[in-house]
Amino acid sequence: MTETRKDVIRETDAEAVRLAKTLIRSARFGALAVIEPGTGAPLASRVGVATDIDGAPLILVSMLSAHTGAIVADPRCSLLLGEPGKGDPLAHPRISLICRALRLEGGSAVHARAERRYLNPNPKAKLYAGLGDFSIFRLEPERASLNGGFGKAYLLDRADLITGDPIVEELAVSEQSALDHMNADHGDALCLYARHFGRAEGDGWIVTGFDADGMDLVSADATCRVFFPRPLGAASELRSVLVEMAKTGRAAGQPQ
Numbered sequence: 001m002t003e004t005r006k007d008v009i010r011e012t013d014a015e016a017v018r019l020a021k022t023l024i025r026s027a028r029f030g031a032l033a034v035i036e037p038g039t040g041a042p043l044a045s046r047v048g049v050a051t052d053i054d055g056a057p058l059i060l061v062s063m064l065s066a067h068t069g070a071i072v073a074d075p076r077c078s079l080l081l082g083e084p085g086k087g088d089p090l091a092h093p094r095i096s097l098i099c100r101a102l103r104l105e106g107g108s109a110v111h112a113r114a115e116r117r118y119l120n121p122n123p124k125a126k127l128y129a130g131l132g133d134f135s136i137f138r139l140e141p142e143r144a145s146l147n148g149g150f151g152k153a154y155l156l157d158r159a160d161l162i163t164g165d166p167i168v169e170e171l172a173v174s175e176q177s178a179l180d181h182m183n184a185d186h187g188d189a190l191c192l193y194a195r196h197f198g199r200a201e202g203d204g205w206i207v208t209g210f211d212a213d214g215m216d217l218v219s220a221d222a223t224c225r226v227f228f229p230r231p232l233g234a235a236s237e238l239r240s241v242l243v244e245m246a247k248t249g250r251a252a253g254q255p256q
Helices: 014-026 066-073 109-119 123-129 167-185 187-197 235-251
Strands: 029-035 042-048 057-062 076-081 094-103 134-147 153-157 206-210 214-219 222-227
Touching: 014 094, 014 134, 014 153, 014 214, 014 222, 029 066, 042 057, 042 066, 057 066, 057 109, 057 123, 066 134, 109 123, 109 134, 167 187, 167 206, 167 235, 187 206, 187 214, 187 222, 187 235
Parallel strands: none
Antiparallel strands: 029 042, 029 076, 057 134, 076 094, 094 134, 134 153, 206 214, 214 222
């Protein structure tokens, strides 16, 4: 009697998509795997990471680096994201994205937005972002493999990871002014979001990005992904959702 092998891939559900987006949005570094020119051998390197407003990973890399030369020659690459915590590192969630790298032309509106989105959570990168040999690449996800822990494997496609609605461009126009306002005048609310909705600890949280699904917060070396109660349908909904979330957090007894 032949034993039927159970499929190890689970059906992708809303919880898996949220975990995948959390891993991507929260990442500040990752392992980039490329194809070495000439040999075709795999080459992996650690890179700093942020995300564009639609969820695509962004990297800022030197054109002198071996991995940069590789993605210029062949844009096929993969990006592994997910930080190990205490105990077995293989017990912690991680995601591997299959991507095509796209170099953004300096001076373009797309480059300006990507640079802003990269530097908000990575302010120290300003030291070399303007150097002539550094470029920003968008890593366009085609599909992904998510490992949520033992026995929790999922396959995701681009539609699970990238927001393609018109709100992306609309929100991008007003995003930085909203970030500046919240960081300057509403630090108490940001700590409330991190603690109540993100289950994070500590103080000094600032917001580094808004998108249709939620917000990204940082405090020193810590990151926190907070999802909105519902995705935004228009950029004009951002303020009312933030006010609603602050009221919810305070009603739950979270300290300001």
